[in-house]
Amino acid sequence: MKPKAIKHTRDLMGMTITVEIADYSAKESDIDMVFSYFESVEKRFSVFKDDSEITLINNGKISQSQYSEDMKTVFVLAEKTKSQTNGYFDIIAPDGKYNPSGIVKGWAIYNASKMLLEKGLKNFYVEAGGDIQAHGLNGQGMKWSVGIQNPFDPSQIVKVIRLKDMGIATSGTYRRGLHVYNPHNVKEPLTEIVSISVIGPNIYEADRFATTAFAMGAQGINFIENLKGFEGYMINKDGIAVQTSDFIRYL
């Protein structure tokens, strides 16, 4: 008997979120649980909501001792990332307000996946805005197939990879004419990279390193090559893709 799969998509946090579960034991309520979780994340971390915790913090209405556990965690992660990046990553925006959205997405996908694992589910994925955490196998008993979107035509895919118990994130700017420069040498344009997809042990790490690699321009793929446990697929403005040496394992 072919296992049933439940799949739902919702728009939350300004992006499309999809959850698919291929386990026999999958229930609608499992998917509802994930969406409720993302709703709670949005309520807490959305800088667009007047009554979100982050907005209240920014307006001085909540003191540090009153932060929720989630807020404290995100602040710790942000602080850690800040020190790992010599201060370049900072959730403090130019206006002096906190904006942790750069970290929240990968973190929330990762947490949602953990919640499903804790429910005893083994075969599912959680995807939000193009970032994915995939576990177990799909409804056909195969590893989840993931298509890397064509940066020049979002309706196409240019590479198919197979994932199990891993995360993949893509960072980039899908627009020709926007050139990325080395932040340490502004005058020298790097080969214009339009996207880099990074496979990692989980989506939180894959997301952080995809962003890092993207900011490094053409060198980004070497950075991923030297990063144990991560593989990457980078596409430049001329439509040339460069892959790390063990990327082939996922094809």
Added chain:
Amino acid sequence: MKIHLKKVLVSLLVIVGFVFYAIYQRYFIAQPAMVTNPPPDTVADQSTSETVSTTTVSQAETAPSADTPVTLAGTSATTATTAENAPYKDGQYDGNIADAYYGLVQVRAIIQGGKITDVQFLSYPNDRSKSIQINTYAMPKLKAEAVKAQSAKVNIVTGATNTSRAFINSLTNALSQAQV
């Protein structure tokens, strides 16, 4: 001895001439031109182009609080024509914060002499981890290929969410404030 003295004199003459030339260039020629240059903390292309020639997001190079050093240089035909048809008031204009799906984009347009001289990112969603020492990484030979569309059916698609729409949104807003 005589020949040596000649050499010394010629050398001195060259040196003194060079110094005078340098002083002349520095104080009598270069200075007026420099007044029209942008402050050193912008890296805008000062050519006569009306297009958005350079956009800077470098933390070190621009506003200390700008949260990403990624620098994007872009040209936008729309912006160019707008600038031509409607000169802008000089100053700095911050665009609205636009949602780029998983982060926020906000730009600052800097207008000098009625022209856009710089567009800086005040916030950019890909704003993490920028200070990795690039040159320390080896250059392995990696497999390269031309991308081509695949027809396979997949379970999921990974892609970067589109930042540029938010960029244009924020820039348009900044420029609307700068309209004369």
